[in-house]
Amino acid sequence: MDYSQLLNFILKYTNMLANRWKVSKMITPSKDFLPTIRKGDTEMYQTIAARFYSFIDSLSFSQEEKEIINVLKLEHTLRVVELSEILAKSVFDENDSEGMNTAKIIGVLHDIGRWQQMHNRSLSDTDSDHGEMGVALIIENNILDGIPENTQHIILTAIREHNKKYSDEFDGMTQMFVDIIRDADKIDNFFVEVKDYANNPLEKSMQKVLPFSDEHRLSHDIYDCIMNNRLADSSARKTKIDFKFFKMAWCYDIKLAKSMEIIREKQYIHDIFNDIQNPDKAMIQAYEKICAYLMPTSL
Numbered sequence: 001m002d003y004s005q006l007l008n009f010i011l012k013y014t015n016m017l018a019n020r021w022k023v024s025k026m027i028t029p030s031k032d033f034l035p036t037i038r039k040g041d042t043e044m045y046q047t048i049a050a051r052f053y054s055f056i057d058s059l060s061f062s063q064e065e066k067e068i069i070n071v072l073k074l075e076h077t078l079r080v081v082e083l084s085e086i087l088a089k090s091v092f093d094e095n096d097s098e099g100m101n102t103a104k105i106i107g108v109l110h111d112i113g114r115w116q117q118m119h120n121r122s123l124s125d126t127d128s129d130h131g132e133m134g135v136a137l138i139i140e141n142n143i144l145d146g147i148p149e150n151t152q153h154i155i156l157t158a159i160r161e162h163n164k165k166y167s168d169e170f171d172g173m174t175q176m177f178v179d180i181i182r183d184a185d186k187i188d189n190f191f192v193e194v195k196d197y198a199n200n201p202l203e204k205s206m207q208k209v210l211p212f213s214d215e216h217r218l219s220h221d222i223y224d225c226i227m228n229n230r231l232a233d234s235s236a237r238k239t240k241i242d243f244k245f246f247k248m249a250w251c252y253d254i255k256l257a258k259s260m261e262i263i264r265e266k267q268y269i270h271d272i273f274n275d276i277q278n279p280d281k282a283m284i285q286a287y288e289k290i291c292a293y294l295m296p297t298s299l
């Protein structure tokens, strides 16, 4: 074997190892997932998390899909668990480990229906609502076995409601968990929007599902809702700019003071807006309206 053959062999071998590492990271979500079980996590949370992993591992996906799923849902889920814990700490007594535990269980399971949707090759909630689907899967797979019935009811309600139009018809405790998961989910969606948006696999996959136009304009319906402190209807989104403002307007749906504080501190709205080149007058007005709403006095 001469020098160039040896060099080729080394390069090929190194690439193979790198690919194998990359693929193994994608194939086995457990490696990404299990380390999040930390000292102090209750046995119940660990059991539920293991059942969740077992379920998602039982679904088969192609390599490309796994890469999207890792960014789209697994990382999102893990961040939502952390955010849920932070928000739960802000509303429950510091020593209320049960409250923290329930919030984290809801966090880890909240998008389980998305995995089934992806497995069915559809991310559309119009065809099959992923909140409802998640509740059905959790029941079908006995994921909450061992949890008291009233807590199971709270968990299932929060998961069912996390992607719906807001309702405040629940009892105090259930409402609190509904608010926590909805806020945690939105805060992480702001983060995803900001994080290398144009290049992440989520954006690419969403563009296939939701092909918005490149036109540089904010649709009047979305502008109008924002100026009246209202959420817009998703059907009003026509352009990529609409998509961004539709998401920024989620601030109007945030319920907890701690969530508002995180959104302000992380400057998510500022960063999403900053990504828009040459914003016109309507865009600037809409952005300023949302910023004004975010000011500490609005809650």
Ligand SMILES: [Fe+2]
Pocket: 110, 111, 114, 130, 162, 163, 185
């Ligand atoms: Fe979701």
